[in-house]
Amino acid sequence: MGENRMTRKRKPFSFLAALASIALVLLTGCKPGNEPSHKNTAGDITDQAGRSVSLPKKVTSVVCLWPETTRILYALGAKDMLVGVDNQVGKDPVLQKVWPEIRDVPVIGTMSSVNVEQLVAARPDLVIVSARSRRLADQIAGHGLSVVCFHPRGKWKSFLEEITLTGRCVGRQHEAADLRRFIEEKMAEVQTIVTALPDDRRPRTYVTFAYDPLRTTPLDSVELAGGSNIAEGNRDIWYTVDMEWLLARDPDVIVQHALGRYDLATMGGGWSSLRAIKMNKVYRVYLGFCGVDPAQYVAQVRQLAALFHGPDIPWSRDLAADGRAIFQRVYGRGDVFDALVREMNITLAPAETQQTKE
Amino acid sequence: MGLSIRHLCYTYEEGFSIRDICLDALNGRVLGIIGPNGSGKSTLIQCVVGLLRPQSGLIRIEDRDSASMTRREVAQRIGYVPQNHPPAFPFRVLDIVLMGRTPYLGMLQTPSRCDEALAEERLAELGIRHLADRPYTHISGGERRLALIARALAQQADILVLDEPTAYLDFRNRHRVTQTISDLASQGAAVVMSLHDPAEALECCHDAILLSEGAIAAAGPSCEAVTEENLSRAYGVPITRVDAPRFLVKPDGR
Amino acid sequence: MRRWLMILLLASPLLAFPVSMLSGRVWISPRAVGQMILTPQEASIQPTLQAVLWQVRLPRILLALLVGAALSVSGASLQQVCWNPLVSPYIMGVSAGACFGAALAVVLWGGGYATMQGCAFAFGCIAVAITSALSQIRGDSSPVSLVLAGIIVSACFGALLFMVYLIADPDKVAQVVYWSMGSLHAASWSGVIRSFPGIGLGVVLLYAFRWRLSVLSMGTEAKALGVAYERERILLLAATTLVTAFAVSVAGTVAWVGLLVPHLVRLILGADSRSLIPASITFGAAFVLLADTLARTVYKYDLPVGILTTLIGAPFFLYLLRRSRTAWV
Incomplete structure (x- = not known):
C-alpha cells in the first residue's frame, strides 16, 4: 500500500503512517491491500464519464454519492445494498417519503467529496459517483475500490442507459429492463400524440430555476411534452438571463420549478407584463432534485403535455391519478405523488380549465 | 496668560510614564523641552495638545482648565506642529494650511473664501506662497515643516506647540524655522517646543526644561537649566561644553 | 482645466444615462424612448417596449447608479478615515459577511430576493461590528489594526461560506455564487425602493462631512485641529458601512469600484475631499452604470457586473499606481 512506500521514503512520517495502517487494519479488519482482483470480475462496462470499469462479480454493498442513482437503486429493489450515501439524498422530497429509513444510511460524503476513512471502513463492493465528479472517482479508485460514474447530462436516452447500467452493476438486470420498458411505454404514449402536432401548437416555454426566476435551462422534458423551450443551447446547465431578453421573447407558458416558493405574479421588475403571467399560465412543476427521478420524470413529461395540450391528452382529465399510477409502479407508493402535489402546490390543470371553474 | 501645567502624569499601558511635570509657558517667550530619547518629550507635547489624555494633573490654557474645554476650544488656543509625517494623500499645501481653520x-x-484668503496670507508670511498649489507630498522636508507652521498659524492661536521642529532639516531650512519661531514669540505668542539638540535650547529658547526618564531633571532660564552637570546627569554620560567651530546664517540673510 | 474636469466628472451620470437607456437586448429607438417619457399615456407604443423600459431598464439603471455611488463614496470616505489609500469597503469584511448571510438565506429559507438582501445586510453589518470591535482591542484603533481585523473577519466569514457551500445543495450554491460575483440582474422597483433610503442617507451624510473627511485623513493629529476624533470617526465608519451593506445586499460584491474610482478621481482632482467626495459619488455611479450596461449586452448570457468591474478595474488600477507612484506610495 501507499503507506508502506512512504515509510521507506520519509522517516518523519513513518510513525504516522504506521498508526494509519494499524487504524486501517483495525477498521477494515483485514490486511492492507484490497485491490479488486481481476479474476473475479463480472465483465467490463463503460460508464457515463467514459471510463472503463471492471465490475466485481457479486455486488452486495454499494456506496452511492449521486442521488439520481440512489433513487434508481431503490426503484430496482436494491436499497438494502446501500451502505453509504451523500449528504443531499436525505433531503430528496421523494425518497424521504417512500423510504424514510434513508436517514439511517450513513452519510459518508457529498456529491463531490468523501470521507475516505468511512468509505474504506464501509468496504463497499461498488462506489457510484456523479460523472461531474470525475476527480472524486479517480481518488476513490486510488484506494482500490470499484467506481462507476453516472450522469445523463440532461439527455433522456442516457438516463434510460443509466437505468440499464445500474441494473448490470448490482445484478438486477431484469428489474432494470422492466423499469425501462415501463418508462418507455409511458413516454411513447406522449410521443405518439405530440409528434403529430404542428409547430405553432407547441407553446413557447420558459423554465425557471427553483431559487432564482431569472435562471433557466434548456430542459428537454419541455420538448418531449410537445412544447418549445425558449432557453438557448442544449447543455444541461442553468444560466442567468436578463429580464429584457425574457420580455422580448414573451413566452406563452412559464414552468416554475415547484421547489421555488416565490410568486411570479407579485415579483415586480416586469414580470407582470409577461403574457404567460397575465394569462395565468405559470405552471408549478416539480423538476426534480439533484438529477432525474425515474417516476417523477415520466410524471413530469406527462403533466407538461397535459398542461400544454389540454383535451388532446387523454390523461389530462385526471393528472393526479396518472401521477399516482406512475409512482405506484416505480416506487410502490402512489400516495407519495399526492403528498408532493400538496407540499409543492403542483399544478394539475391547465389555465383554461382553471378559469372556467372560477 | 499662556500655558501652565501642574503635576501632570501620564502612564502608558506598557508601563512608561511621565510624572509630576510642572511648567509655565509665557506669552512672548520660547520654552524648550530637551532630554534623551525616550525621556518623555513627545508624550508631554501630546498631552499638552490633547492627543493623549493625562491621568492626573492640571493643564491651564489661558487661565481655563483644559479638562473643561472641548477639542475645538483647545484648538482655537493651541496651534500644533507635529513631527514631520507626510499624509497618505497628495493634498495641496493650501489645503493643509486650510485645515488649520477647522x-x-x-x-x-x-x-469659506475668507478662510482661503487667510491661509494664503499665512503662506505668504512664511515666504512659501509659491507652494500653495503643489502637492504636500512632493515638497521638501523643510517646506513641509513651514507648511505645518502655517497651518498652526491659521489656527490663530496664541500658544504654539512644536514637536522637534528642527529635526532632519538642512542648514537653510533650520534657520528659516528657528527664525520664524523667534519672530512669532516676539510678536507675543507663547511657544513650547521639544528639541533634539541641547545646544539649540541655548541658542533659541528663553527657558528650558530638561527631562530624564519621564521626570523633570532641571528647569529654568535656558542658560541655567542647560548646564554640563545637568546634561551629564540626564544623559548618563559625562558631557562637557566646547566652543567648536560652528556656522550660522547671517542675521540679515534669509 | 481642473474646473472643467470636475464638471465633466460631476456630469458623467448624465452622459452615461442616455447610453444605457438605449442599450439592451431589446432595441428601443430614441424616438420611442422620448415618446414614452414625454407622453406615456399614448398607446402607440407596444406594451412590451413599455414594460422593458419602465419595469426593467429604468429600475436597473437607477440601481446601478445607486450601487456605484454607494461603493465609490464609501471607498473614498474609508480611505480618508483610515488614512490608508489601499482600504476599500470590502476590507472591512462587509462583503464576506454579506455573502455568508445571502448563502444562509438561500440555504435555510430557499432564497427570494428580499430574504437574501435582508440577510446579506444583517450579516454585512455584523461583520463590520466585529471588525471594529477587534480593531479596538489594543485601544488605539490604528489603520493597520483595522485592516488586520478586517482580514481576520473576512477570512472567518469566508470559511463559514465555504462550509455552507459544502453542506448545501449545489443548485442553491450556484445561485449564491452568481450573486456573490456582483450582479444587478434581479433589479426591480422594489429593489430601488428598498435600497434608496439607506444609500441616500449615507451618501448625504458623507457628503455633508466632506471637509471633516479631509481633516480626519491627517490621522490622530486631527484631534489637535479641533475634531472630536473618536466620535466623528465612528459616525463616518457607520455611514460607510450603511451604504456598503445596502449596496452589497442588492448587488452582491461589485468589486474594485470602491478602490478604483476614488483613486482615479484623486489623480484628476487632488486629495481634497471637498471635490473628491462629490466627484466620487457621480463618477462611481456612471462607472457602474456603464459596466452594467456592458454586462447586460456584450454576451449572450447576462454577465455578473462584478466580473466586468474587476476586469476593467484591476489592470487600470495597476496603471494608476504606476503612473503616480510618488503621489501616494
Whole structure:
C-alpha cells in the first residue's frame, strides 16, 4: 500500500503512517491491500464519464454519492445494498417519503467529496459517483475500490442507459429492463400524440430555476411534452438571463420549478407584463432534485403535455391519478405523488380549465 | 496668560510614564523641552495638545482648565506642529494650511473664501506662497515643516506647540524655522517646543526644561537649566561644553 | 482645466444615462424612448417596449447608479478615515459577511430576493461590528489594526461560506455564487425602493462631512485641529458601512469600484475631499452604470457586473499606481 512506500521514503512520517495502517487494519479488519482482483470480475462496462470499469462479480454493498442513482437503486429493489450515501439524498422530497429509513444510511460524503476513512471502513463492493465528479472517482479508485460514474447530462436516452447500467452493476438486470420498458411505454404514449402536432401548437416555454426566476435551462422534458423551450443551447446547465431578453421573447407558458416558493405574479421588475403571467399560465412543476427521478420524470413529461395540450391528452382529465399510477409502479407508493402535489402546490390543470371553474 | 501645567502624569499601558511635570509657558517667550530619547518629550507635547489624555494633573490654557474645554476650544488656543509625517494623500499645501481653520468651522461647514484668503496670507508670511498649489507630498522636508507652521498659524492661536521642529532639516531650512519661531514669540505668542539638540535650547529658547526618564531633571532660564552637570546627569554620560567651530546664517540673510 | 474636469466628472451620470437607456437586448429607438417619457399615456407604443423600459431598464439603471455611488463614496470616505489609500469597503469584511448571510438565506429559507438582501445586510453589518470591535482591542484603533481585523473577519466569514457551500445543495450554491460575483440582474422597483433610503442617507451624510473627511485623513493629529476624533470617526465608519451593506445586499460584491474610482478621481482632482467626495459619488455611479450596461449586452448570457468591474478595474488600477507612484506610495 501507499503507506508502506512512504515509510521507506520519509522517516518523519513513518510513525504516522504506521498508526494509519494499524487504524486501517483495525477498521477494515483485514490486511492492507484490497485491490479488486481481476479474476473475479463480472465483465467490463463503460460508464457515463467514459471510463472503463471492471465490475466485481457479486455486488452486495454499494456506496452511492449521486442521488439520481440512489433513487434508481431503490426503484430496482436494491436499497438494502446501500451502505453509504451523500449528504443531499436525505433531503430528496421523494425518497424521504417512500423510504424514510434513508436517514439511517450513513452519510459518508457529498456529491463531490468523501470521507475516505468511512468509505474504506464501509468496504463497499461498488462506489457510484456523479460523472461531474470525475476527480472524486479517480481518488476513490486510488484506494482500490470499484467506481462507476453516472450522469445523463440532461439527455433522456442516457438516463434510460443509466437505468440499464445500474441494473448490470448490482445484478438486477431484469428489474432494470422492466423499469425501462415501463418508462418507455409511458413516454411513447406522449410521443405518439405530440409528434403529430404542428409547430405553432407547441407553446413557447420558459423554465425557471427553483431559487432564482431569472435562471433557466434548456430542459428537454419541455420538448418531449410537445412544447418549445425558449432557453438557448442544449447543455444541461442553468444560466442567468436578463429580464429584457425574457420580455422580448414573451413566452406563452412559464414552468416554475415547484421547489421555488416565490410568486411570479407579485415579483415586480416586469414580470407582470409577461403574457404567460397575465394569462395565468405559470405552471408549478416539480423538476426534480439533484438529477432525474425515474417516476417523477415520466410524471413530469406527462403533466407538461397535459398542461400544454389540454383535451388532446387523454390523461389530462385526471393528472393526479396518472401521477399516482406512475409512482405506484416505480416506487410502490402512489400516495407519495399526492403528498408532493400538496407540499409543492403542483399544478394539475391547465389555465383554461382553471378559469372556467372560477 | 499662556500655558501652565501642574503635576501632570501620564502612564502608558506598557508601563512608561511621565510624572509630576510642572511648567509655565509665557506669552512672548520660547520654552524648550530637551532630554534623551525616550525621556518623555513627545508624550508631554501630546498631552499638552490633547492627543493623549493625562491621568492626573492640571493643564491651564489661558487661565481655563483644559479638562473643561472641548477639542475645538483647545484648538482655537493651541496651534500644533507635529513631527514631520507626510499624509497618505497628495493634498495641496493650501489645503493643509486650510485645515488649520477647522476649529472655527461647524461640523458640516467647509472653509469659506475668507478662510482661503487667510491661509494664503499665512503662506505668504512664511515666504512659501509659491507652494500653495503643489502637492504636500512632493515638497521638501523643510517646506513641509513651514507648511505645518502655517497651518498652526491659521489656527490663530496664541500658544504654539512644536514637536522637534528642527529635526532632519538642512542648514537653510533650520534657520528659516528657528527664525520664524523667534519672530512669532516676539510678536507675543507663547511657544513650547521639544528639541533634539541641547545646544539649540541655548541658542533659541528663553527657558528650558530638561527631562530624564519621564521626570523633570532641571528647569529654568535656558542658560541655567542647560548646564554640563545637568546634561551629564540626564544623559548618563559625562558631557562637557566646547566652543567648536560652528556656522550660522547671517542675521540679515534669509 | 481642473474646473472643467470636475464638471465633466460631476456630469458623467448624465452622459452615461442616455447610453444605457438605449442599450439592451431589446432595441428601443430614441424616438420611442422620448415618446414614452414625454407622453406615456399614448398607446402607440407596444406594451412590451413599455414594460422593458419602465419595469426593467429604468429600475436597473437607477440601481446601478445607486450601487456605484454607494461603493465609490464609501471607498473614498474609508480611505480618508483610515488614512490608508489601499482600504476599500470590502476590507472591512462587509462583503464576506454579506455573502455568508445571502448563502444562509438561500440555504435555510430557499432564497427570494428580499430574504437574501435582508440577510446579506444583517450579516454585512455584523461583520463590520466585529471588525471594529477587534480593531479596538489594543485601544488605539490604528489603520493597520483595522485592516488586520478586517482580514481576520473576512477570512472567518469566508470559511463559514465555504462550509455552507459544502453542506448545501449545489443548485442553491450556484445561485449564491452568481450573486456573490456582483450582479444587478434581479433589479426591480422594489429593489430601488428598498435600497434608496439607506444609500441616500449615507451618501448625504458623507457628503455633508466632506471637509471633516479631509481633516480626519491627517490621522490622530486631527484631534489637535479641533475634531472630536473618536466620535466623528465612528459616525463616518457607520455611514460607510450603511451604504456598503445596502449596496452589497442588492448587488452582491461589485468589486474594485470602491478602490478604483476614488483613486482615479484623486489623480484628476487632488486629495481634497471637498471635490473628491462629490466627484466620487457621480463618477462611481456612471462607472457602474456603464459596466452594467456592458454586462447586460456584450454576451449572450447576462454577465455578473462584478466580473466586468474587476476586469476593467484591476489592470487600470495597476496603471494608476504606476503612473503616480510618488503621489501616494
